[in-house]
Amino acid sequence: MADRINQAQPMKGTLSKEVERLTNSIINELSNLDSIGIDEYLLMLTTDPICGAGAEVPMLMGAKKLGEFHHPDQDIQDWTRQNFVNMQGSLMLSFAEMWQAKPFGHSWSEISVQPKNGEWMLSSIMAVDPRYFRYAGSIGKIDTIRYRTVPEGLIDIPYAKGIHIVNGRHLNIGRDPYGFAECKKAYPYWKAKKLILACMVIAAQRQATPLLVGKTDLESSFELVDASGNVLLGTDGLPIRGRAGDRMKSALEQIENQSVIVIDKNIDEIIAIAQQTDGAFFLNVLRFLNSQILMAFLMPETVITTGSQGASGDSNLNAGHGAILDLVVSSFTQQIKERLIEDVCRFLIFNQFGEQETYGSFKEPEQDKTDSVALLGAISNAAFSGVLGGTDIEVINRSRDLAGIPPIDQILIQQASRYSNMESTMEIES
Numbered sequence: 418m419a420d421r422i423n424q425a426q427p428m429k430g431t432l433s434k435e436v437e438r439l440t441n442s443i444i445n446e447l448s449n450l451d452s453i454g455i456d457e458y459l460l461m462l463t464t465d466p467i468c469g470a471g472a473e474v475p476m477l478m479g480a481k482k483l484g485e486f487h488h489p490d491q492d493i494q495d496w497t498r499q500n501f502v503n504m505q506g507s508l509m510l511s512f513a514e515m516w517q518a519k520p521f522g523h524s525w526s527e528i529s530v531q532p533k534n535g536e537w538m539l540s541s542i543m544a545v546d547p548r549y550f551r552y553a554g555s556i557g558k559i560d561t562i563r564y565r566t567v568p569e570g571l572i573d574i575p576y577a578k579g580i581h582i583v584n585g586r587h588l589n590i591g592r593d594p595y596g597f598a599e600c601k602k603a604y605p606y607w608k609a610k611k612l613i614l615a616c617m618v619i620a621a622q623r624q625a626t627p628l629l630v631g632k633t634d635l636e637s638s639f640e641l642v643d644a645s646g647n648v649l650l651g652t653d654g655l656p657i658r659g660r661a662g663d664r665m666k667s668a669l670e671q672i673e674n675q676s677v678i679v680i681d682k683n684i685d686e687i688i689a690i691a692q693q694t695d696g697a698f699f700l701n702v703l704r705f706l707n708s709q710i711l712m713a714f715l716m717p718e719t720v721i722t723t724g725s726q727g728a729s730g731d732s733n734l735n736a737g738h739g740a741i742l743d744l745v746v747s748s749f750t751q752q753i754k755e756r757l758i759e760d761v762c763r764f765l766i767f768n769q770f771g772e773q774e775t776y777g778s779f780k781e782p783e784q785d786k787t788d789s790v791a792l793l794g795a796i797s798n799a800a801f802s803g804v805l806g807g808t809d810i811e812v813i814n815r816s817r818d819l820a821g822i823p824p825i826d827q828i829l830i831q832q833a834s835r836y837s838n839m840e841s842t843m844e845i846e847s
Contacts, residue, residue: 434557471714488777514544522598603713
């Protein structure tokens with residue numbers, strides 16, 4: 418029993434390391450284990466439209482989900498929002514830079530504040546180029562960003578001075594700060610796509626311009642002449658002779674350069690071989706590669722392209738696939754929101770207003786996802802059956818709003834009701 422009690426006693430701190438590769442007390446610089454490199458990933462995203470869409474579309478969706486800062490205290494809310502408005506750049510630009518973590522694996526944005534009228538105000542949130550910095554630290558914990566620039570050389574920036582976003586947290590064993598780049602999963606399909614496109618261009622050229630084949634007697638030869646038609650002589654005084662095969666090769670090269678040629682009618686012949694290529698093969702391969710690229714970015718194919726099942730099947734797929742993409746985007750956006758609250762808003766609010774029970778949140782803008790047609794029908798039926806008042810201003814205006822019609826003014830409703838009552842009275846009297 419005593420052993421069980423001792424085992425249940427809490428112990429201060431953690432025994433495991435946050436970053437396994439930091440194992441000694443000397444400041445160590447961690448290298449990115451990804452051997453491909455961000456330069457290659459940038460080439461992917463900026464030259465291939467499918468790769469670019471796989472990275473950009475989720476970012477645009479996430480930007481719509483960011484929303485505005487909210488806090489129960491109106492003064493704190495207004496003051497914090499003003500910080501984001503007055504900072505260099507914009508919160509949306511900083512959000513887009515932090516989204517680099519998804520395709521590249523990680524991002525680190527430096528937070529800059531400055532005193533103004535006795536208050537600490539937000540100056541900027543700027544992403545540091547991931548090609549020029551490394552994470553560094555000691556004994557399992559990152560505490561430094563080592564940034565390399567050409568003029569200044571090596572600059573050490575405190576790790577706590579920025580926002581660190583990591584992709585693939587659920588797979589990030591040992592909390593490696595570089596995360597997992599989605600571009601790495603798409604990279605082999607992008608390389609294969611480049612090869613297929615090159616083959617496709619060659620096949621198209623061969624089909625548009627048939628392959629030329631020259632026939633000649635390879636054992637025959639001819640006397641070489643100069644521009645004036647005089648026979649060229651060697652050092653021994655004998656005519657210099659050339660091979661018929663070399664002459665045919667030169668003739669075919671002239672055709673490639675859109676020049677004219679003259680051949681011997683007796684021994685030389687040029688024929689064209691038409692090569693028919695099934696274009697569907699290349700298109701099917703390219704479509705498969707594009708779908709795998711999009712899947713590497715966790716974006717279903719039907720979100721931006723047309724599937725193979727036709728319009729009806731595609732629309733049914735798109736609804737489910739869109740929900741999956743929305744879940745992925747929401748999860749990553751939430752990570753950025755959490756870091757903005759913890760690393761930016763908490764510092765600003767604490768220094769200005771002191772410790773608070775809550776430091777606010779970024780609330781996603783509300784979107785009306787209700788089927789307007791079905792809701793309009795339900796309201797109409799309820800009004801007709803007497804469940805909802807047929808002359809209720811709110812019921813009528815809600816129905817008009819769903820139908821895309823401007824609302825009716827309260828006075829017009831009252832006038833219509835009064836006119837209806839007058840008609841009823843006249844009918845009774847008559």
